[in-house]
Amino acid sequence: MAEVVVCSLLDQLQPIFHEEAIISDCLQEEVEQIRDKFEQMRVFLRDADAREEDDPGLRVWVDEVRDVAYDTAVVLDEFMLLMSHHHGVGFCGFLQKIVFFFKNLEACFRVPREIRRIKLRVDNISNSREKFWRLNPDSSSAVISNTWDDSRHDASQIEEAELVGIKMPKRQLLSWLFDGDSRLKVVSVVGMGGLGKTTLIKKVFAAEEVKKHFELYAWILVSQSRQIVELLKNIVEQLYDQIMQPRHTRVDMMRIDSMQSIIREIIRGRRYVVVLDDVWSIEAYDAIMCVLPDDNCGSRVLLTTRMFDVARASCLKSLGYMYEMKPLSNNESWELFCKKTFEDQHCPQHLKVFAQNILRKCEGLPLAIVAISGTLALKDKSRIDEWAMAQRNLSVALEGSYKFERMIKLLSTIYYDLPFRLKFCFLYLSMFPEHQEIEKMRVIRLWIAEGVVKERGKQTLEEVAEGYFNELFNRSLIQVAKTTLEGRPRTYSVTDLLFEVILSKMPGLGIVHVASNQDRMGPTKVRRLAIQSSMENVQESQHFDQLCSLLVYGDSYSIPNSSVRLRTLLSGVSKFLRVLDLSDAPMETFPDLVCELLLLKYLSMRNTIVEVVPKSIGNLLNLQTLDLRATNVHELPVEMGKLGKLRHLLVYPDKLEGVVFKAPANIGNLSSLQKLVTIVANQTNGESIMGEVGKLTQLRTLRITKLRREDGVVLCSSLEKLGNLRSLNVASVEGAEIIDMRSLSSGPPFLQKLYLRGRLKGVPRWIPSLHILTRVWLHGSQLMDDSLLLCLQDLPNLLELGLIDAYEGEKLCFEAGGFQRLKRLHFGRSKALRRLIVEDGAMPHLVELSIVACDKLEEEPFGIEHLTNLQSLAISGGVDSWVKILQDRDSEGGDYLKIAHIPQVTINLIR
Incomplete structure (x- = not known):
């Protein structure tokens, strides 16, 4: 875990070198030397993190690196805080610097002294590395490689112990193997570690019909540590055994191209x-x-991987x-659990919960089920207290269990393989x-x-x-919970057990600390703190002097006097x-002390009543x-214009319509802004805001x-300059007001979502x-x-269309194609x-249709x-023909046949 700390520090060091005009050349040189030493140590830390459990001396060295x-x-935080006061301009800025210098005189001298210390x-730590580290990279890699292969071997044995829910997947894979296509095809089985991919493939590979259908077979454990030479040698040896020929006496000394030629020669045809x-x-x-080779013989490759x-x-x-x-279903999980835990395969009633x-x-x-149930x-x-303890803290309750420890080692390998940034993100x-x-x-x-x-x-x-998220998903470390209409992930979830395994390996590290009801005191050095339960316990700890991140969740405010405790x-x-x-x-008021946190980059007061x-x-x-979403804030001060690094300004309700805020007149100064919602155009300086x-x-x-x-021309002129815009939502001052966008010659080229609320002269x-464009x-x-x-x-990518009070004609036709x-x-x-007419071939992929308040619709x-x-049809409003369809529903005939193929039909005939 020290690798995460050191790499984070190296990122933090980068801005220092942009301040060289402020610090002395001597101090600049010392900071550079610190950076260089940490760069050298980082090379060793990736392997050290994986090996420290088996090497006490190495563990001491890693702890020292992490602490320093x-x-x-x-x-560096204090240094950056001092530097934040050096940005004033003019005579007033000069006076501010002088005042700040004398108010912080002690810190101005202490920081350089601390940097030298x-x-x-x-x-000293860098020089002591030789005592605890063997510099031979091959030996270190071998240790890690052996750890990984041993973990996979144990995992395979555990999975083989009991097989549940494997029949259907096996049948599916066999059907793909025998699909009749003569071309070489690959059948991939993908999923996170511990799901039983290898067990499934073994069962398929060992099936009698597979042995009869194929002439040659080979099983290659690729892993992340095997060299291509070793893999090819393995294939050659397996193939020689099957063709009843003596192995080549010099296989161990062959070059890669020689082994490739032998493999192709044996399996050709x-x-x-x-x-x-x-x-x-x-x-x-x-x-x-x-x-x-693909010789059109119907050959197949079966592949297992965690990487999508x-x-x-x-x-x-x-x-x-x-x-x-x-993963196994609830019933399958319960079946496997009971098989491995109870002699009679039935759980006693008093232990069921x-x-x-x-x-x-x-x-x-x-x-996980096999490892945990076996323990x-x-x-x-008869001891309910032991089971209650296992429920509260699984890793502690099962500590010392061989199977559980091996499972931890296997799942931890997934983490150790991550690049530094993904380790931190996870x-x-x-x-x-x-x-x-x-x-x-x-x-x-x-x-x-x-x-x-x-x-x-x-x-x-x-x-x-977003690429980091995609990579975590690709490695099966997180799962998509909800997606957008476009199929992009909106929310994720994480496997609880994987979290518990990883977090059990990092007590006291201070990278991330989660305060809960069971945890009254945190580590001595806390950098990031999440309070997920009562604030009462957290306040007993005084380890906040080094805090750089604080997240407090809603459940933390459930105790009496929570507002006082928060202050x-x-x-x-x-x-x-x-x-x-x-x-x-x-909280009802914006805390004044928040505005004294000069290094603050992220501030959320969402769902408060701050005004x-x-x-x-x-x-x-x-x-x-x-x-400031879902707050009572309706106006921002002009001083907001100073925040040139602001990327996301979120001041809008989560549910209520019509609640907006007045933007400061100098909002154009926020040159880094990525998201701006929802601002009022119709204010005293409305035209200047659009500009x-x-x-x-x-x-x-x-x-x-x-x-x-009258604001339309200025708005169009501004939109011409917003070449990166993805989503545009414009509403007129009132229903009868026209949104005049005629002067816009071309829309933003990357626009994906367009919402226009108000009268239009034309599309x-x-x-x-x-x-x-995906939504209109x-x-x-x-x-x-x-x-x-x-x-x-x-529009080739349009997925969602809403037309509400948008058309006043008598007939509308969705044409074929x-x-x-x-x-x-x-x-x-x-x-x-x-x-309303739908021609054959129109909207072939429509899954959801709603028609609301079209009272003159004749049919x-x-x-x-x-x-x-179509999967869902929702009708609201009086249409006589719908009455007949409802009458025909019981008989499942007549006009009802027109919608009988739709799984979900909701008709609300309002008169």
Whole structure:
């Protein structure tokens, strides 16, 4: 874990070198030397973290490195705090610097002294490395390799012990092996460690029909540590054994190309099946596949991997199949648990609640169920206290169990394989309460504030951070909980057991500390603190002087006098704080001391009743995210214009409509802003606000309300400059007011979502050119021209269309071939509409249709039976034809047949 601390420190050191005009050349040189020493130590720490458990001397050295890294980070925080006062300009700025210098005279001298002291410590630790570290990289790699292979061997034995829920997957894989295609195909089985991928493949590989169908067989454990030479040698040896020929006497001395030639020669013209077990990279897959010829003999490759990108790539390259291994169902988990825990395979009634709660932590992971149940089988079935302890703290209750320790080692290997940034990001997820879905964008903003996200090419920090999420998912460390209409993940969840295993290995490290009811005192050095229960326990600890992140969750405010306790907590918080999340806090006023936290980058007061943001908010020059959603804030001070690093300004309700805020007149100064919602255009300086918007060239999301017709020209001029905009939401000052967007010659090229609420003279002519547009909502447009749909139907990526009070004609037709990707259609309040027609071939992928308050509609949509993929139909409003359909429902005949294919039909005939 020390690698995470040191690499975080190296990231923190980077800004120091931009301040060289402030610090002396001598001090600059010493900071550079500290950085260089940590860079050298980082090379060894990746392996050291995995080996320290087996080497006490190495563990001491790693602890020393981690401690000095923490102390260095604190000194750097104080240095950056001093530097934050050196940015004043003019005579007033000069006076501020003088005043600050004398008020902080002691700190100005102490920081250089501490930097020199740390340099001596770093030198001593670096020099002592020889005592605890064998410099031979091959031996260190061998230790890690052996640990990994031993863990996999134990895991395989554990999984083989009991097989539950394997029949259906086995049948599916066999059908793919024998699909009749003569081409070489790859069948990939993908999923996180411990799901039983290898066990499944073994059962398929050993099936009698497989042995009869294929002429040659090979099983290769690829792993992440095997060299290609070793893998090829293994294949050669297995093939020689099968063709009844003596092995080549010099296989051990062969070059790679010689072994490749032998393999191709042996299997040419023969039907073979090769298993590639535990493939970690596409490169390793390609290296082996290049020696397996496709002779149109119906050969197959079975592959297991934890990496979704490996599975997808193998399928694409071979036109093969991918099977995603899922956790066991609740019933299957219970069956396996009872088989391994109780002699008669039945759980006693008095233990059932405890057993179910323990089993829930396993989340269907066979490896975990077998390891845990095997240990619990040895416990006294009459001792409820032992089972209650296992329920409260699984890792402590099962400590010392061989099977449980081996499971921990296997799952820990998943963590050790991560790059530094992903290690940090994964550990950071533990700051969120157990079983809570994790909102992706919230975490992305937090990661950015922590400084772990670094720019990559032309990508924004948010895009890079989303890549981190994708990589964690690709490695099966997190699961997607909810997705957007476009299929992009919105929220994630994490396997509880994996968290428990990882967190059990890092007590006292201070990287992340979670305060709960069972934890009254934290480690001596806490850098990131998440309070998930009562604040009462936390306040007994005085370890807040080094805190850089504080997250307090809603359950923490359930105790009496929680608002008083919160103020007490904040009064002792570190001046180095970068992240402060007080969502759901019982506070009515904005705490003044928050605006003294000059290093603050992330501030959330979401779901509080705060009304006024103080002018001193302008002190927070490093602020990147200000989250005031679902508060009573309706106006921001002009001092907000100083926050040039602000990326996300979130001041809007979560549910209530019409609640907005007045933006400061100088909002155009926020040049880093990515998201701005929801600002009022119709205020005294409304036109200037629209002009200011054009300066925010980094905007991705913009929501404007109370737009006047005369503001349209200025708004269009600003939109021409917002080339990065992804989502645009514009509402007029009132229903009858026209949104004038005629002067906009072309829409933002990357726009994906468009919401227009107000009257339109016509559909903006630039909409058909927005080829990546996925959502369009027109509300109150009151268009008469039936060319409305013609302008939208050829958008190649449109998934959702909302037309509410958008059309005033009598007939509307969805033509054949139009809206080829549309999934959701919401239509309503068309007071004059009499006929709605759906031609055969229109909207072939529509899954959700709602029609609201179209009272003059004479019949159900003509051609609705053509929508064969429709899953949900919701009708609200009086249409006589729907009455007959309802009457025909009981007989399942007549007009009801038109909608009989739709699984969910809701009809509410309001008169």
